[in-house]
Amino acid sequence: MSTSDWLFLILQFFAFSFLAIGGAMTVASDMHRVIVDDMGLLSNNEFVTAIALGKISPGPNVMFVAVLGYQVGGLFGALVLTLAIILPSTTLAYYVAKWGQFNQHRKWVVAIKAGFTPIVVGLLFSTGWIIVDGFHSMKAWILGTLVMLLVWRTRVHLLILIGLGAILGMLGIV
Amino acid sequence: MFSSSKAGLSYIIAGIVLRKVIVLISSYCMPSPIVLPQNKPKSCFEIFIVFTLLALQGFGGVISITQRILVEQKRWISQEEFLELFSVAQLLPGPNVCNLSLAIGDRFFGRSGAFSALAGMMVLPIIIVLFVYQSYGYFSDNELVVGAIRGMSVVAGGMTLGTALRLVSGLKSGVMRYQLLLILAVSVFALVGIFRIPIYIVILLIGGSAVIATYRILLRRDTEVK
Numbered sequence: 001m002s003t004s005d006w007l008f009l010i011l012q013f014f015a016f017s018f019l020a021i022g023g024a025m026t027v028a029s030d031m032h033r034v035i036v037d038d039m040g041l042l043s044n045n046e047f048v049t050a051i052a053l054g055k056i057s058p059g060p061n062v063m064f065v066a067v068l069g070y071q072v073g074g075l076f077g078a079l080v081l082t083l084a085i086i087l088p089s090t091t092l093a094y095y096v097a098k099w100g101q102f103n104q105h106r107k108w109v110v111a112i113k114a115g116f117t118p119i120v121v122g123l124l125f126s127t128g129w130i131i132v133d134g135f136h137s138m139k140a141w142i143l144g145t146l147v148m149l150l151v152w153r154t155r156v157h158l159l160i161l162i163g164l165g166a167i168l169g170m171l172g173i174v
Numbered sequence: 175m176f177s178s179s180k181a182g183l184s185y186i187i188a189g190i191v192l193r194k195v196i197v198l199i200s201s202y203c204m205p206s207p208i209v210l211p212q213n214k215p216k217s218c219f220e221i222f223i224v225f226t227l228l229a230l231q232g233f234g235g236v237i238s239i240t241q242r243i244l245v246e247q248k249r250w251i252s253q254e255e256f257l258e259l260f261s262v263a264q265l266l267p268g269p270n271v272c273n274l275s276l277a278i279g280d281r282f283f284g285r286s287g288a289f290s291a292l293a294g295m296m297v298l299p300i301i302i303v304l305f306v307y308q309s310y311g312y313f314s315d316n317e318l319v320v321g322a323i324r325g326m327s328v329v330a331g332g333m334t335l336g337t338a339l340r341l342v343s344g345l346k347s348g349v350m351r352y353q354l355l356l357i358l359a360v361s362v363f364a365l366v367g368i369f370r371i372p373i374y375i376v377i378l379l380i381g382g383s384a385v386i387a388t389y390r391i392l393l394r395r396d397t398e399v400k
Contacts, residue, residue, distance in 0.1 A: 020267045022373040049310065056323045057306045059229040059299025060236055062269040066300045067307050078304060086296070089268020090276055094288060096266055097259075097277045107392045110349070113258045115385030117345055118355040119377060120261040122362025124237065125338035129367040131235075131331030135324070143325075144332035151238065151336025158242060161329050162233050169325020170318045 001073060005039070006080070009072075013065075013084035018092070022123065024062040024085055025051075031068065041072050062086070139174050213249045218283050218290040224248065225275055225294025230302075233326055236271045236295070238333040241340065244278065251278065257344035265377065271295060349388045358384055 012034050016027040028051060035041050042050075050071065054064025062085060069081030103109050132144035143165070150156050168174045215221050224243070231239045237260070244250050251259070259281075263273035272292055279291025313319040345355045362380055365371045 018267050020269070021377065022264065022270070024269050026373065049314075050307075053303055053307055053310065055327065056233070057299065057303040058231065058233055059303070060232070060269050060271045060295060062272065063299050063303040066303055070304055070307060075304075078300065082296070082300060086268070086272060086292075089266065090272055090292060093263065093266045093268060093273040094276055094280065094285075097262060097280060100262065107389060107396075111385050111389035111392055113261065114349045115388040116261040116265055116377075116381050117257050118358035118384065119362050119381045120257065120264050121338055121341050121345065122359040123264060123366060123373065123376075124341065125335060125359070125363045126367030127235070128331045128334030128336075128338060129363070130370075131334065132328060133367075134331075135328060140328045140331075143328050144335065147329050147332025148335035148339065151333050152339040155246070158239050158333060159231060161333065162326050165325035165327075165329030166322040167325070169321040169323065169328075172321055174321075174325045174328055 001041070006073075009034070009039070009041075010080060010084045013081055014088050017085050017088035020085075020089060024060075024065060028064070031065075035068065035072070042068070046071050137174075143168065143174050212252065215248075215250060215282050215287075218279075218286050221279050221282065221287055222290040222294040225279075225291045226298050229295045229299045232271075233330055235330050235334050237274075238330075238337040240271065240274065241337050251281070253341070253344040257341055260341075265381070349391050350384075 013031075016024075016030060019030070020027045032044075032047055036044055036047050047068070050064045050067035053067050054061050057063055062082075065085045066078045066082045069077035069079070071077075072081070100109055100113070128144075128148070132140055147161055147165075150161065151158070165174070215224065228236060228240050228243060231243075241256060245253055245256050259277045260270070260274055263270050263277060266273055272295060275291035275295045276288045279287035279289070281287070283290070342356070342359070345359070346352055358380060362376055365376050365380070366373060
């Protein structure tokens with residue numbers, strides 16, 4: 001891939017970084033458009049694999065971008081694209097958080113923080129709902145609800161639940 | 175005589191084992207205490223290690239484990255603070271968990287704390303995901319692996335639901351009435367989760383009006399005080 005292609009891709013990812021409200025997954029379809037449809041760097045299958053790996057490996061879901069970068073240009077690509085998607089948004093987040101702390105007693109800042117808390121709870125619940133609903137199966141809903149109740153009401157270690165999920169999945173129960 | 179003492183001994187052992195099992199189970203089933211004394215990380219290195227461990231335990235979303243460990247086990251921040259920082263992290267663009275790590279790290283050691291937290295969240299997971307990618311060809315057809323991943327994803331979804339419900343207790347310190355906050359949360363869920371309306375529209379409409387309403391309450395309180 002030529003230097004200008006890299007620059008173009010990096011600039012695109014800078015833009016995605018600023019647009020990714022609600023997480024990197026929200027701009028996945030735009031990335032697909034650029035990388036698969038416009039530039040033809042990866043096949044649809046490769047792109048979908050990257051998304052799946054981001055979901056199953058430990059750590060933030062944004063790791064799928066590292067896989068995309070690796071597929072496009074090896075270790076260099078992985079590093080460059082990950083930095084391109086992370087740096088702009090985190091820099092912005094850092095300075096906004098600083099600003100908020102500096103002005104924490106201003107009414108607007110208090111209002112923004114307090115006003116958005118219910119939105120965040122609703123969004124988080126939606127995220128979980130969309131994941132469980134995506135399996136389109138009654139069994140997934142039963143297991144999901146059970147886990148929800150356990151996490152909500154008890155202090156069961158989360159890795160125990162993950163392990164249980166893996167076993168149930170292997171047995172083909174879920 | 176001998177056999178009865180043997181039977182007695184085995185009863186005692188069985189009793190001890192049973193007791194241990196019950197204590198173990200009930201220790202997991204205790205409801206979480208709500209107000210806890212606060213702790214602090216000792217160094218940036220501790221932040222890096224803790225966030226690395228968080229990232230490694232976070233399958234299908236790190237937020238559940240982050241809330242559990244930082245708020246309830248380490249007690250670095252309270253439930254309310256967590257909710258506040260998380261709401262800012264979610265409003266701003268970029269991976270939520272990265273933004274959240276940054277804000278929490280910054281709270282303790284400024285810029286270097288923020289960097290340590292973000293690095294902890296990213297470095298090892300990147301190495302792991304690339305290793306997984308390298309070996310993906312070998313296991314992508316394996317039915318057991320595919321099944322395990324499926325089961326783990328369902329559990330991750332359920333964990334996210336449970337964490338959201340746990341965070342509801344952090345809503346109580348808000349300016350608006352608790353019932354109103356709950357109604358807002360439920361309506362956001364209905365719009366995003368069920369009707370799949372784009373997040374930014376919901377943030378703009380419901381979030382915006384919630385902020386304006388909160389602001390007006392704060393203004394009114396001010397004039398009442400005067």
